[in-house]
Each structure stands twice: as C-alpha cells, then as structure tokens.
Amino acid sequence: MAGQARHKVTIGEIAAEAGVSNATVSKVLNGRSDVSAATRERVQEIMDRHHYQRRRPRRRGGIVDLVMNELDSLWSIEIIRGAQEALAEAGVSMVLSAVHGSSTGTGEWLEQIAGRRSDGAILVVSDLTPRQRARLAALKVPFVLVDPVGSADAGVPTIGATNWAGAISAVDHLIGLGHRRIAHLAGPRQLLCSRARADGYRAAMERAELAVPDGWLRFGEFNDASGRRQLTDLLDETAAAGGLPPTAVFAASDLQAFGAYTALRERGLRIPQDISIVGFDDVPVTRWSDPMLTTVRQPLQDMAAMAARTLLRLVDGEEVDLPRVELSTRLVQRESTGPVPPGPDTPQ
Known part of the structure; x- marks a missing residue:
C-alpha cells in the first residue's frame, strides 16, 4: 500500500508459497542442478513477482x-x-x-x-x-x-x-581370493572412522561365516610404527599359542599397512605370496611402494x-x-594381494 514500506520477502516465505523447503529455494538461488525444471521455474517466478533480491552477508576478512x-x-x-x-x-x-x-x-x-x-x-x-x-x-x-x-x-x-562399506569391500576382496584367516589392524579406538572400519571387517567376516580369533582385531594408531607393532605382536602371540597365522591382513590406514610390510619382511615373509595386505586411504605413496599397495580409496x-x-x-x-x-570409498586393486597360499584351509 502507498505510504507503507514494502515488505521484504524472505526465503522462508518464498518456500512456503512454492510448497518446497528452504533448502530447495537455496539451491535455486545457487544454480544447483539437483532441482527439477518445473520446481525451479515455480520458485523463480515467485522470487521475480516479489522482487526478491538476495542479501549476502559481507565476509569479515576472507x-x-x-x-x-x-x-x-x-x-x-x-x-x-x-x-x-x-x-x-x-x-x-x-x-x-x-x-x-x-x-x-x-x-x-x-x-x-x-x-x-x-x-x-x-x-x-x-x-x-x-x-x-x-x-x-x-x-x-x-x-x-x-x-x-x-x-x-x-x-x-x-x-x-563410507568407512564401513569401504572395510567390507576390502575384506570381501580378500575372501574372494580364497583367504579365510584374515586379521585387522584397526586405528584408534576412540575415532568414529576406526570403529566403522572395524565394524565393517566384523560384518564381512560374519557374513562369510569366518571366525575372528582373539587378538586378530587390534586397535592402534594410524602410523607405520603402530602397524609394525600390531602385526608383530599378533604373529608372536599366534605362534606362542600354536595357532595358524593369518594369510591376509586388512589395515585401517596405508601407513599401518606399510608398517605391516616391515613386520613381514623382518620375518622373511613375502607379500603377497605368503600374506596379502590391504590398506585404507590411497595416499599417493601407495603407487610407489613395493609391492604397490591394494587399498581402499578415501576421497x-x-x-x-x-x-x-x-x-x-x-x-x-x-x-x-x-x-x-x-x-563414497572404493577398492583399488594393486600388487599386495593375491590368492591364498597353499595350506590346511585352502579352498578346494
């Protein structure tokens, strides 16, 4: 009305009139592609009719x-x-x-x-x-x-x-190669990503009806020293108990996987002929390792x-x-994984 200040329409009012969410109006304002043409046209028509002008707060210092x-x-x-x-x-x-x-x-x-x-x-x-x-x-x-x-x-x-799904893809890959004795070198217990990867490992093993012996899931740190220590302790304890060692290891990080490389070489074991290794992250150095590391790519x-x-x-x-x-994560297959070595649990 004449003599009155024009009401400045808000995003919420535009959304209510268009029958969409505030987020959808924001997508139209930002030119996002994940809005249907009909919705975009309806929202735009309402904004034009109300002479809506986007107000962007000024950044304080960039x-x-x-x-x-x-x-x-x-x-x-x-x-x-x-x-x-x-x-x-x-x-x-x-x-x-x-x-x-x-x-x-x-x-x-x-x-x-x-x-x-x-x-x-x-x-x-x-x-x-x-x-x-x-x-x-x-x-x-x-x-x-x-x-x-x-x-x-x-x-x-x-x-x-997708840490959980990435862990499942790593373990499923090893199971597909015939491995049945698979250990997991986990990251720090307090971290959500570590627990999700450990849960994915357990889920994949359970789905395949494979046992996880005591001590074969070991929490540690995301570094090579931890990976070396985790696998060394696991192999020592398994040997002391008279058990069979793992034929494959899923490490919660690439650095832990490289620590596992060191532990195996100190024992004269070959990768992947004796034990297969899978990492997690896909940092650039994985392409230069010997053998090149199979890993789960985290973007x-x-x-x-x-x-x-x-x-x-x-x-x-x-x-x-x-x-x-x-x-999404995805498995990147390289040289550190191979068929299960001949042994008592080799699939016939």
Whole structure:
C-alpha cells in the first residue's frame, strides 16, 4: 500500500508459497542442478513477482581456519590440498593450525581464530568439547567437521566417508581370493572412522561365516610404527599359542599397512605370496611402494573441498541441506594381494 514500506520477502516465505523447503529455494538461488525444471521455474517466478533480491552477508576478512591434529602425515597433506584449492577458487585465504591431539583442550586455537576475526573454521580434530563449541557459537564462527571422533550434533555439518562399506569391500576382496584367516589392524579406538572400519571387517567376516580369533582385531594408531607393532605382536602371540597365522591382513590406514610390510619382511615373509595386505586411504605413496599397495580409496581431497564449500555457504547465511555427508570409498586393486597360499584351509 502507498505510504507503507514494502515488505521484504524472505526465503522462508518464498518456500512456503512454492510448497518446497528452504533448502530447495537455496539451491535455486545457487544454480544447483539437483532441482527439477518445473520446481525451479515455480520458485523463480515467485522470487521475480516479489522482487526478491538476495542479501549476502559481507565476509569479515576472507579468512578461514583449517585446524588439524597434525600436519606432517600423508593423510593431512591431502586434506590441506583439497581445502586450500576450494578456498582459493572462492578468493578466501586459509590459515593452518596444528593442535597436536591432546592440546585441543587448551583452546589456544580458538583465541587465535577470535583474534584474526576468521570467517569460519574447518575442524579436523580428534575431539571438540562442548565448551569449545560454545566458544565458537559466542564468536559467531560457523564450522564444519571432517571425520569427527564421534557423532556430531544434529546441527553441525559433518563431512566423512563410507568407512564401513569401504572395510567390507576390502575384506570381501580378500575372501574372494580364497583367504579365510584374515586379521585387522584397526586405528584408534576412540575415532568414529576406526570403529566403522572395524565394524565393517566384523560384518564381512560374519557374513562369510569366518571366525575372528582373539587378538586378530587390534586397535592402534594410524602410523607405520603402530602397524609394525600390531602385526608383530599378533604373529608372536599366534605362534606362542600354536595357532595358524593369518594369510591376509586388512589395515585401517596405508601407513599401518606399510608398517605391516616391515613386520613381514623382518620375518622373511613375502607379500603377497605368503600374506596379502590391504590398506585404507590411497595416499599417493601407495603407487610407489613395493609391492604397490591394494587399498581402499578415501576421497580425502574431495572431503576437504566439500567441507570448505559447505563452510562458505554457512558464512553466507545459507542453510545446509544435509548435516552429515559421506563420500563414497572404493577398492583399488594393486600388487599386495593375491590368492591364498597353499595350506590346511585352502579352498578346494
């Protein structure tokens, strides 16, 4: 009406009039392809009729923090590369911080984020306390978790991978080669991804009606020293008990798999003629190992890039469609796996 200020229509009102969700309106605004032509046309017509103009909050400084437990692993390098490339495409700078595991509780990285007025944070940390979450909320700093330690809050965007399905594909591959005695060198027990891979191993073994002897699923760390120690202890304990050793090993990370390589070579055992090995991650060095490692490819760069793009949407005041996204893993067959060696349980 004349003399009255024009009401500025909101995304919620457009969604209600179009009979769609707020997320669908956001997709139309962003030119996303996963919206039907009819829906796109209806939403666009309503926006045009109401003279809707998108209001994007101004970013405070064009800076995003990437906070990680460590920076010196092959896994970390892939995450850093994926996040940096996605942020660079958007013209946003990235500040990298290492909290070295236990120091997440000090909160020093939080005060650094506050001091430089970061737009948001990509967190790849082993733990995030309620106090730290509250501090981020008080700072009005949106954040996205990558591969969190446990189940995140429903409202916290999380990017992960299909760890359970990836583990099943690894064990099924070994079973398909005739292996029946398969051990698993798991990652840290407190990490969600480690538990998911261990659960996938158990599920595949149970489905094939194969036993998992005591000590054949061993939790450790995602590094080569742990893999070497885990397999050495397993072989020593099995021999002391008079049992048959595994003919195949599924390691929860490529670095643990390389540690298993060392343990086997110290015993004069060949890969894969005596024992087959499967890793997890598919870091670049797997293509240069001898033998080249069969592994489950985790899309680390894609995970980090999606986390970065999701964060920028939050910074711009948009809604995120799915609070948790899991990107697909897939088995990459190379030279470290082969048929089961002749023995008492070789299929006839």
